[in-house]
Amino acid sequence: MKKIALVAALAATAAAPAFAQSVTLWGRINTTVESQKFGSQDRKVVVQNNSSRLGLKGSEDLGGGLKASFSLEHGLNSDTGAATGGTTFWNRASWVQLEGGFGGIRLGKWFPGSYFATADYVSNHNHDTGTSADALYATQFYTNNKVSYFTPTAGGFSAELSAAAGENATTRAFDVAVNYDMGPAHAGLGYEKKGDFTQIAIRGLYEFGPVVIGGYVQRAENTFAGVGKKDWNVWRASGMYVMGQSEFHLNFGKADKMVADDGAKQLTVGYNYNLSKRTKVYGFWTKVDNQSKGNYQTGVAGQDFSSLAAGIRHNF
Amino acid sequence: MKKIALVAALAATAAAPAFAQSVTLWGRINTTVESQKFGSQDRKVVVQNNSSRLGLKGSEDLGGGLKASFSLEHGLNSDTGAATGGTTFWNRASWVQLEGGFGGIRLGKWFPGSYFATADYVSNHNHDTGTSADALYATQFYTNNKVSYFTPTAGGFSAELSAAAGENATTRAFDVAVNYDMGPAHAGLGYEKKGDFTQIAIRGLYEFGPVVIGGYVQRAENTFAGVGKKDWNVWRASGMYVMGQSEFHLNFGKADKMVADDGAKQLTVGYNYNLSKRTKVYGFWTKVDNQSKGNYQTGVAGQDFSSLAAGIRHNF
Amino acid sequence: MKKIALVAALAATAAAPAFAQSVTLWGRINTTVESQKFGSQDRKVVVQNNSSRLGLKGSEDLGGGLKASFSLEHGLNSDTGAATGGTTFWNRASWVQLEGGFGGIRLGKWFPGSYFATADYVSNHNHDTGTSADALYATQFYTNNKVSYFTPTAGGFSAELSAAAGENATTRAFDVAVNYDMGPAHAGLGYEKKGDFTQIAIRGLYEFGPVVIGGYVQRAENTFAGVGKKDWNVWRASGMYVMGQSEFHLNFGKADKMVADDGAKQLTVGYNYNLSKRTKVYGFWTKVDNQSKGNYQTGVAGQDFSSLAAGIRHNF
Numbered sequence: 001m002k003k004i005a006l007v008a009a010l011a012a013t014a015a016a017p018a019f020a021q022s023v024t025l026w027g028r029i030n031t032t033v034e035s036q037k038f039g040s041q042d043r044k045v046v047v048q049n050n051s052s053r054l055g056l057k058g059s060e061d062l063g064g065g066l067k068a069s070f071s072l073e074h075g076l077n078s079d080t081g082a083a084t085g086g087t088t089f090w091n092r093a094s095w096v097q098l099e100g101g102f103g104g105i106r107l108g109k110w111f112p113g114s115y116f117a118t119a120d121y122v123s124n125h126n127h128d129t130g131t132s133a134d135a136l137y138a139t140q141f142y143t144n145n146k147v148s149y150f151t152p153t154a155g156g157f158s159a160e161l162s163a164a165a166g167e168n169a170t171t172r173a174f175d176v177a178v179n180y181d182m183g184p185a186h187a188g189l190g191y192e193k194k195g196d197f198t199q200i201a202i203r204g205l206y207e208f209g210p211v212v213i214g215g216y217v218q219r220a221e222n223t224f225a226g227v228g229k230k231d232w233n234v235w236r237a238s239g240m241y242v243m244g245q246s247e248f249h250l251n252f253g254k255a256d257k258m259v260a261d262d263g264a265k266q267l268t269v270g271y272n273y274n275l276s277k278r279t280k281v282y283g284f285w286t287k288v289d290n291q292s293k294g295n296y297q298t299g300v301a302g303q304d305f306s307s308l309a310a311g312i313r314h315n316f
Numbered sequence: 317m318k319k320i321a322l323v324a325a326l327a328a329t330a331a332a333p334a335f336a337q338s339v340t341l342w343g344r345i346n347t348t349v350e351s352q353k354f355g356s357q358d359r360k361v362v363v364q365n366n367s368s369r370l371g372l373k374g375s376e377d378l379g380g381g382l383k384a385s386f387s388l389e390h391g392l393n394s395d396t397g398a399a400t401g402g403t404t405f406w407n408r409a410s411w412v413q414l415e416g417g418f419g420g421i422r423l424g425k426w427f428p429g430s431y432f433a434t435a436d437y438v439s440n441h442n443h444d445t446g447t448s449a450d451a452l453y454a455t456q457f458y459t460n461n462k463v464s465y466f467t468p469t470a471g472g473f474s475a476e477l478s479a480a481a482g483e484n485a486t487t488r489a490f491d492v493a494v495n496y497d498m499g500p501a502h503a504g505l506g507y508e509k510k511g512d513f514t515q516i517a518i519r520g521l522y523e524f525g526p527v528v529i530g531g532y533v534q535r536a537e538n539t540f541a542g543v544g545k546k547d548w549n550v551w552r553a554s555g556m557y558v559m560g561q562s563e564f565h566l567n568f569g570k571a572d573k574m575v576a577d578d579g580a581k582q583l584t585v586g587y588n589y590n591l592s593k594r595t596k597v598y599g600f601w602t603k604v605d606n607q608s609k610g611n612y613q614t615g616v617a618g619q620d621f622s623s624l625a626a627g628i629r630h631n632f
Numbered sequence: 633m634k635k636i637a638l639v640a641a642l643a644a645t646a647a648a649p650a651f652a653q654s655v656t657l658w659g660r661i662n663t664t665v666e667s668q669k670f671g672s673q674d675r676k677v678v679v680q681n682n683s684s685r686l687g688l689k690g691s692e693d694l695g696g697g698l699k700a701s702f703s704l705e706h707g708l709n710s711d712t713g714a715a716t717g718g719t720t721f722w723n724r725a726s727w728v729q730l731e732g733g734f735g736g737i738r739l740g741k742w743f744p745g746s747y748f749a750t751a752d753y754v755s756n757h758n759h760d761t762g763t764s765a766d767a768l769y770a771t772q773f774y775t776n777n778k779v780s781y782f783t784p785t786a787g788g789f790s791a792e793l794s795a796a797a798g799e800n801a802t803t804r805a806f807d808v809a810v811n812y813d814m815g816p817a818h819a820g821l822g823y824e825k826k827g828d829f830t831q832i833a834i835r836g837l838y839e840f841g842p843v844v845i846g847g848y849v850q851r852a853e854n855t856f857a858g859v860g861k862k863d864w865n866v867w868r869a870s871g872m873y874v875m876g877q878s879e880f881h882l883n884f885g886k887a888d889k890m891v892a893d894d895g896a897k898q899l900t901v902g903y904n905y906n907l908s909k910r911t912k913v914y915g916f917w918t919k920v921d922n923q924s925k926g927n928y929q930t931g932v933a934g935q936d937f938s939s940l941a942a943g944i945r946h947n948f
Contacts, residue, residue, distance in 0.1 A: 022632050023341045025655045025688065029702045029728040031739040033779055033797075044800040047739060047777035052726070054688070054704065056341065056370070058632045060594055068595040068630045070345045072370065072392070076704070080776045081722030081741045089405065089721065090397030094368070096345040096630045098597070107347040107363060107628060109397045144396045145363035147349055165349075168360040278692055279700040281730070312739060314700045314728045316654050316690045338948050339657045372657065372686070374948045376910055384911040384946045386661045388686065388708070405721065406713030410684070412661040412946045414913070423663040423679060423944060425713045460712045461679035463665055481665075484676040 025316075027054040030129060031078045032311030039303035050130030050311065052078035053092060066100045071110070095146075104150035109143050113160035113177030114190025118201040121188055122214035122238045125249035125270035125284060131307045132268045132286040135297040136234050136255035137201075138220035140194040142173040156182045164194075171195040184208070188216075196223035201234075212240040224259055232256045232263075247272040249284070255296065262293040262301075278315040285309075341632075343370040346445060347394045348627030355619035366446030366627065368394035369408060382416045387426070411462075420466035425459050429476035429493025430506025434517040437504055438530035438554045441565035441586035441600060447623045448584045448602035451613040452550050452571035453517075454536035456510040458489040472498045480510075487511040500524070504532075512539035517550075528556040540575055548572045548579075563588040565600070571612065578609040578617075594631040601625075657948075659686040662761060663710045664943030671935035682762030682943065684710035685724060698732045703742070727778075736782035741775050745792035745809030746822025750833040753820055754846035754870045757881035757902035757916060763939045764900045764918040767929040768866050768887035769833075770852035772826040774805040788814045796826075803827040816840070820848075828855035833866075844872040856891055864888045864895075879904040881916070887928065894925040894933075910947040917941075 030050035037043045054076060059069035073092035075084030085091025095108035119137035120128045128134055148162040157180050164173035173194040180187040184207040191200045198221045205214030215237035223229050236253035249270035257263040270284035287306040288297040297305045346366035353359045370392060375385035389408035391400030401407025411424035435453035436444045444450055464478040473496050480489035489510040496503040500523040507516045514537045521530030531553035539545050552569035565586035573579040586600035603622040604613040613621045662682035669675045686708060691701035705724035707716030717723025727740035751769035752760045760766055780794040789812050796805035805826035812819040816839040823832045830853045837846030847869035855861050868885035881902035889895040902916035919938040920929040929937045 023343075025341070025657070027655075027688075027704075029704075029726070029740070031728050033739065042800060045797045046799045047779065047797050056343075060592060060630070060632075062591045062595060066591065068591065068628070070630050070632060072343075072345075072397075076722055076726060078726050078728065078740050081704075081717065081720050081724070081726040083719050083721040085397065086719045087399050087402045088397050089399040090392055092397070094345070094392060094394050094397040096347050096394065096628050098591075098595075098628055105628075107349065108345070108394050147363065165361045165363050167362045168358060275694045275698065275700065275730075276692060279694060279730075312700070312728050312730055312737075314692070314702050316692075316702060339659075341657070372659075376908060376946070376948075378907045378911060382907065384907065384944070386946050386948060388659075388661075388713075401713065403715050403718045404713050405715040406708055408713070410661070410708060410710050410713040412663050412710065412944050414907075414911075414944055421944075423665065424661070424710050463679065481677045481679050483678045484674060 022058045022060065024057050025055070026057070028052055028127075028313065028315045029078050030127070030311065030313040032130060032309040034131060034307045034309040036131065036305070036307040038298055038305055039300065046307075047079040048130055048307075048309065048311075049077040049079045049084075050126060050313070051084075051133075052076050055093070064100075066098065068096070068098055070096045073110075099150070101152065103152050104148075106148045106150065107146070109146060111143060112139065112141060112175045112190070112192060113148070113162060114175050114192045114199075114201070115139060115141065117177040117179050117188030118190040118203040118216045118218070119236070121186070121203055122205060122216055122236060123251060124212075124214075124238065124240065125247070125251055125268060125272065126282065126313070131297070131305070131309065132251070132270065132284050134236060134253060135266055135288055136236070136253045136264060138199045138218060138222075138232070138234055138255070139192060140173065140197050142175075142194050148175075156180050186214075196229070197221070210242045212242070214238050222258070227259050230258050232258045245274045247274070255294075257291065257294075260293060261291045262295070264288055264290045264294040264296040266296070280313050281311070282313065283308075283310040338374045338376065340373050341371070342373070344368055344443075344629065344631045345394050346443070346627065346629040348446060348625040350447060350623045350625040352447065352621070352623040354614055354621055355616065362623075363395040364446055364623075364625065364627075365393040365395045365400075366442060366629070367400075367449075368392050371409070380416070382414065385413045385415070387411055387413075389426075415466070417468065419468050420464075422464045422466065423462070425462060427459060428455065428457060428491045428506070428508060429464070429478060430491050430508045430515075430517070431455060431457065433493040433495050433504030434506040434519040434532045434534070435552070437502070437519055438521060438532055438552060439567060440528075440530075440554065440556065441563070441567055441584060441588065442598065442629070447613070447621070447625065448567070448586065448600050450552060450569060451582055451604055452552070452569045452580060454515045454534060454538075454548070454550055454571070455508060456489065456513050458491075458510050462491075464491075472496050502530075512545070513537070526558045528558070530554050538574070543575050546574050548574045561590045563590070571610075573607065573610075576609060577607045578611070580604055580606045580610040580612040582612070596629050597627070598629065599624075599626040654690045654692065656689050657687070658689070660684055660759075660945065660947045661710050662759070662943065662945040664762060664941040666763060666939045666941040668763065668937070668939040670930055670937055671932065678939075679711040680762055680939075680941065680943075681709040681711045681716075682758060682945070683716075683765075684708050687725070696732075698730065701729045701731070703727055703729075705742075731782070733784065735784050736780075738780045738782065739778070741778060743775060744771065744773060744807045744822070744824060745780070745794060746807050746824045746831075746833070747771060747773065749809040749811050749820030750822040750835040750848045750850070751868070753818070753835055754837060754848055754868060755883060756844075756846075756870065756872065757879070757883055757900060757904065758914065758945070763929075763937070763941065764883070764902065764916050766868060766885060767898055767920055768868070768885045768896060770831045770850060770854075770864070770866055770887070771824060772805065772829050774807075774826050780807075788812050818846075828861070829853070842874045844874070846870050854890070859891050862890050864890045877906045879906070887926075889923065889926075892925060893923045894927070896920055896922045896926040896928040898928070912945050913943070914945065915940075915942040 055073040057071045093110040097106040145165040160177045162175040166172040176191040178189040186205040188203040201218035203216035218234040234255045238251040241248045251268040268286040272282040371389040373387045409426040413422040461481040476493045478491040482488040492507040494505040502521040504519040517534035519532035534550040554567040557564045567584040584602040588598040687705040725742040729738040777797040792809045794807040798804040808823040810821040818837040820835040833850035835848035850866040870883040873880045883900040900918040904914040
């Protein structure tokens with residue numbers, strides 16, 4: 001009755017069980033110094049976080065091809081030390097998973113697979129973070145109370161089917177991601193539905209030696225108060241040229257109007273110098289041009305945004 | 317003057333002292349998918365946290381039988397990533413301890429020994445967490461500003477004597493726990509006092525080969541506004557049958573009325589399949605029956621609760 | 633195109649990159665039990681945190697003398713488990729740094745170098761923490777949105793030059809620290825400016841065998857509502873005598889009035905017994921005497937403070 005002996009020991013000492021150290025600590029600090037301009041306001045110098053994070057993960061081989069794993073992932077503002085999610089400390093992930101030949105079952109919180117399969121995949125000049133992140137991609141990005149099934153990879157294809165419980169307090173959310181990889185060709189599909197909001201996007205990326213070209217097209221639909229149901233398109237194209245430790249990036253996106261004159265365009269030009277696989281220094285210039293009623297990135301109708309940035313990204 | 321040299325180095329670089337890695341990271345992600353019913357409300361599907369946690373602990377051999385140790389323990393909601401304690405991040409423990417032949421002295425925050433010695437010890441189908449946790453056990457569960465003395469173990473007995481400073485802002489709290497282990501027989505006693513609230517409980521647990529039977533009886537007393545001082549009883553019995561990797565659990569508890577018609581009964585039937593020592597999949601059905609003015613588990617007078625659950629628990 | 637393959641893998645599984653474990657977890661739990669007295673209030677027993685903390689740090693050799701490093705540092709209240717900074721979880725540090733023969737460039741959040749070079753350096757009986765910390769040192773202690781240059785050490789000298797972006801929301805802050813070490817002699821200079829506030833301080837510390845004597849003098853200036861610009865002086869002297877594992881400490885400071893009768897004096901007598909390099913038990917008596925309008929330590933004009941304390945400090 002070793003189990004009970006353990007329970008007894010716990011009760012007597014309130015000590016924690018000492019399993020073999022099986023946890024990997026990892027993270028990324030990604031900080032820029034930027035000269036930002038919002039609309040006609042004075043240009044300002046900002047020390048800017050770019051989705052810095054800290055994670056813990058681990059897995060256990062259960063035998064017979066079964067594996068258990070977990071992930072906890074915390075977003076932090078590297079400029080101020082604030083938790084990005086406030087008291088939702090593990091705002092990026094907190095899940096437990098069982099996987100085997102059948103695929104995987106995951107419970108908890110994590111980012112939508114539809115996002116990783118599409119928008120995140122092609123904005124690779126700075127990991128789709130910070131002020132040069134894709135500001136136009138349409139998503140509800142619901143991450144709580146999820147249950148997912150991950151298929152095994154077969155013929156280059158893999159998929160994630162996700163449902164998020166509304167718990168009678170909010171609407172249920174559904175998310176589907178399909179990824180395909182075959183040599184230099186990569187493609188993905190994302191589908192997301194939450195209440196009246198629906199979006200579907202397809203993505204492609206191809207490696208021509210040192211040149212990588214990618215993009216996605218998205219169709220989104222939502223219901224707007226006093227207006228009713230509207231559809232709109234978003235698309236993005238990105239290119240990278242690799243020369244030694246240098247990467248040259250170009251990234252352009254466009255969101256059509258949803259209701260009236262509320263679309264936007266976004267352009268980013270970037271340069272990365274990889275000091276190692278873990279550490280780079282980089283710079284970029286990015287701009288969001290809103291139509292008269294568009295408020296992408298700024299939250300203010302018709303206000304444009306631009307930034308010139310230089311920074312350091314360190315993975316650990 | 318190595319110490320001063322260190323101080324100087326610190327001042328010059330603001331760097332942190334680099335001691336040998338002596339910290340153990342550990343934790344538990346425990347998540348269920350449940351079909352819950354509150355009173356006459358619609359049944360709902362919930363992704364439910366079951367006291368998931370993350371801890372750090374370490375100890376240092378000081379020679380001469382002396383040992384220093386510490387623990388930091390954080391509760392997290394595995395369904396949403398939220399810190400269970402909000403900005404009280406280390407809501408489960410933050411203590412430092414010195415121990416030797418004399419026993420141990422601990423300062424800081426941690427759960428009451430009286431709880432581990434009694435209620436926690438017998439609700440072992442799911443670590444006394446989540447919706448099938450003991451909802452009836454009477455406790456103030458005060459955990460802040462504590463100073464404790466832990467006796468050495470002698471003749472199978474060990475004890476913890478705890479006082480929590482009120483700091484002139486709240487009332488002092490006292491907590492006593494005694495545990496006894498002798499082969500297959502285990503017993504415990506818990507005593508807790510904070511202001512007008514007092515409770516004492518005794519617990520027994522016996523291992524008959526693959527069958528484990530346990531239970532506690534508790535006497536609690538409190539002062540109720542407009543009513544005065546009242547005593548009431550709580551008791552619980554639990555049984556487990558182990559067959560290979562399977563565990564079958566039955567757990568029943570009852571709280572008598574405190575003032576008038578405010579008692580409750582709780583029944584849980586559970587099944588665990590241990591994939592390994594660290595990982596299990598499990599299911600349970602649990603129900604709380606409140607009397608007309610009882611509000612255990614639901615917080616609403618007379619509202620009952622039930623849940624059918626399936627989940628994964630992974631220790632790391 | 634290994635990089636792209638990695639991107640693809642990430643997108644497909646949302647898994648985290650698995651770098652070699654390069655993170656050091658470190659921290660300090662420092663807790664006292666104190667008998668505190670505020671003005672004429674009743675003396676009270678308090679379990680007191682003394683700037684307990686938890687940190688992560690790591691570095692990467694980039695070759696050619698270049699190094700990348702990061703630090704995340706969290707303050708915690710060891711008496712209650714609360715995050716000292718609330719949702720600013722990493723309230724002590726969150727930075728990334730590149731350094732080489734040229735010195736170092738650091739971006740993010742961390743404590744002022746001016747503080748480490750002066751006040752922190754001489755209050756070494758308990759790491760300038762808790763109720764016996766230097767209550768009189770004048771500082772704005774601005775830590776957000778910083779960019780610093782660290783010089784290499786040359787001839788015993790090293791310096792940090794820091795600017796903190798106001799981001800058009802607050803005033804810019806500037807901080808300068810110079811440290812000098814030559815055998816038993818140590819000196820430092822700190823300068824800080826934020827808006828109308830300016831302070832400059834110089835510090836010396838000398839090791840005479842087992843006796844260590846240190847101190848600083850500070851000149852501060854600020855603008856007070858309805859009063860205008862005022863200058864004032866602060867000074868502190870500290871002495872330590874080391875005998876085996878014991879340390880005897882004496883620490884005295886004085887702040888002159890800023891406007892009128894708002895100065896204070898502070899005296900601390902302390903004893904440390906080092907059980908090891910990482911763990912000590914200690915005691916101190918500390919007192920702050922405020923002038924009729926001084927509110928150092930207590931926040932209440934004219935209220936004095938004293939405390940008799942005993943505690944445990946454990947580094948890990």
